Amino acid sequence: MRKTKFLVKLSVMSLLLGLGIGGASLEMQAQTCNAEWTGNAGNGSWNSAGNWSPRKVPGATSNVCIPTFAQAEGAGLDGSASSITVHSIQIGEGGALLLGSGKVSISTSVTNQGFITLYGTTLSAGSIALPSGGEIDVYDSSSIACPAFSNAAGTVSVGTGGTLRLTDNPVQLESGNLSGGNWLVGGALMVPSNISQITSQGTVVDIDGIGSAVEDASGGNALAGLTSVGPGAVLALFDSASLTVAQNLTNQGVVDASGSLTVNGTYTQGTGASTNMGGTLSATSVTVQAGSTLGGNGTVESSITNDGTVSPQGSLTVTGNYTQASGAALSEQFSSTLHVGGSATLSGALNITINPKHPPLSGAMYTALTSGSLNGSFTMHTTGYTVTTSGNSIEVTKQ
Numbered sequence: 102m103r104k105t106k107f108l109v110k111l112s113v114m115s116l117l118l119g120l121g122i123g124g125a126s127l128e129m130q131a132q133t134c135n136a137e138w139t140g141n142a143g144n145g146s147w148n149s150a151g152n153w154s155p156r157k158v159p160g161a162t163s164n165v166c167i168p169t170f171a172q173a174e175g176a177g178l179d180g181s182a183s184s185i186t187v188h189s190i191q192i193g194e195g196g197a198l199l200l201g202s203g204k205v206s207i208s209t210s211v212t213n214q215g216f217i218t219l220y221g222t223t224l225s226a227g228s229i230a231l232p233s234g235g236e237i238d239v240y241d242s243s244s245i246a247c248p249a250f251s252n253a254a255g256t257v258s259v260g261t262g263g264t265l266r267l268t269d270n271p272v273q274l275e276s277g278n279l280s281g282g283n284w285l286v287g288g289a290l291m292v293p294s295n296i297s298q299i300t301s302q303g304t305v306v307d308i309d310g311i312g313s314a315v316e317d318a319s320g321g322n323a324l325a326g327l328t329s330v331g332p333g334a335v336l337a338l339f340d341s342a343s344l345t346v347a348q349n350l351t352n353q354g355v356v357d358a359s360g361s362l363t364v365n366g367t368y369t370q371g372t373g374a375s376t377n378m379g380g381t382l383s384a385t386s387v388t389v390q391a392g393s394t395l396g397g398n399g400t401v402e403s404s405i406t407n408d409g410t411v412s413p414q415g416s417l418t419v420t421g422n423y424t425q426a427s428g429a430a431l432s433e434q435f436s437s438t439l440h441v442g443g444s445a446t447l448s449g450a451l452n453i454t455i456n457p458k459h460p461p462l463s464g465a466m467y468t469a470l471t472s473g474s475l476n477g478s479f480t481m482h483t484t485g486y487t488v489t490t491s492g493n494s495i496e497v498t499k500q
Contacts, residue, residue, distance in 0.1 A: 265290050
């Protein structure tokens with residue numbers, strides 16, 4: 102199957118963060134199979150009777166099973182009839198159903214523990230369940246009509262240039278709260294309602310690439326009203342993706358700003374949260390609360406009040422002022438630098454780490470901080486180093 106690199110990024114992220122939410126009950130979804138894919142015809146076509154047991158192409162009363170690691174192609178993708186109508190479909194772990202630009206109607210349930218790939222497909226079902234490991238990949242312009250579409254712990258991904266229109270809100274989106282599933286968007290994901298909160302451990306929204314977006318039914322920004330990213334939830338912007346929210350935004354989970362995030366208000370990072378820079382974060386002000394970390398490289402187009410940890414990796418620029426409280430820290434690997442365009446008001450700690458494979462020699466120097474003006478000083482720093490203020494910069498020398 103065709104994959105884009107953003108699928109790999111978030112699959113790895115989900116594994117590392119332990120993003121598991123209990124999936125919908127398979128027993129509730131399951132139907133007794135009376136049409137099982139065998140692939141014995143050897144051509145992969147849904148419309149070949151020899152690929153089924155019994156040897157008959159499934160019809161409106163068929164409860165279809167595609168077993169583990171099997172792959173079927175239909176709805177025009179196999180070069181034959183472009184419509185499929187069945188009673189139910191179950192796809193086993195690692196199994197796959199590839200669908201072309203036809204129409205697929207499932208009168209009751211779809212339970213997908215493997216992969217469904219849509220290439221311009223119009224799909225309708227009574228219910229769809231994506232437990233952990235289940236995935237729907239979308240290319241071209243596709244739509245899903247389903248009043249009970251549950252992506253509790255699976256993955257919905259829209260490939261670069263693709264569009265997926267959901268005519269009904271997923272079960273996980275209620276009253277503006279998105280509370281489950283991985284939503285990986287390299288094209289356009291269209292949902293009926295706006296999203297004001299990303300909640301629950303394990304909820305991932307990944308917007309990947311120029312022009313990629315989560316949109317409302319009219320094509321507007323469905324995340325414009327976003328006010329919070331909850332504990333354990335993830336909002337990620339990769340590969341020059343951009344997002345603008347219209348008001349204050351509070352991050353209590355993980356925000357990856359490798360693209361461009363614009364907050365028309367205050368960006369507040371709560372205790373236990375993290376912001377991973379790599380692009381641009383723009384806000385009227387940024388607050389890093391105790392027990393949280395803002396780190397990486399790129400540019401913060403704002404002033405920062407640091408009550409937690411700011412951790413440059415390479416070069417991190419703050420265009421406004423930087424204020425570090427007595428219980429806060431600037432933590433950086435030897436040779437990283439925080440550049441402050443305005444004034445830097447300092448207290449607290451300067452923590453210095455090294456690359457153990459390439460430790461600095463005695464006498465090696467780097468610039469820890471530059472600023473337009475400098476007030477105060479660090480009250481403590483890592484032993485084994487000399488910290489010197491020189492004009493509006495702070496130099497570190499290995500002893």
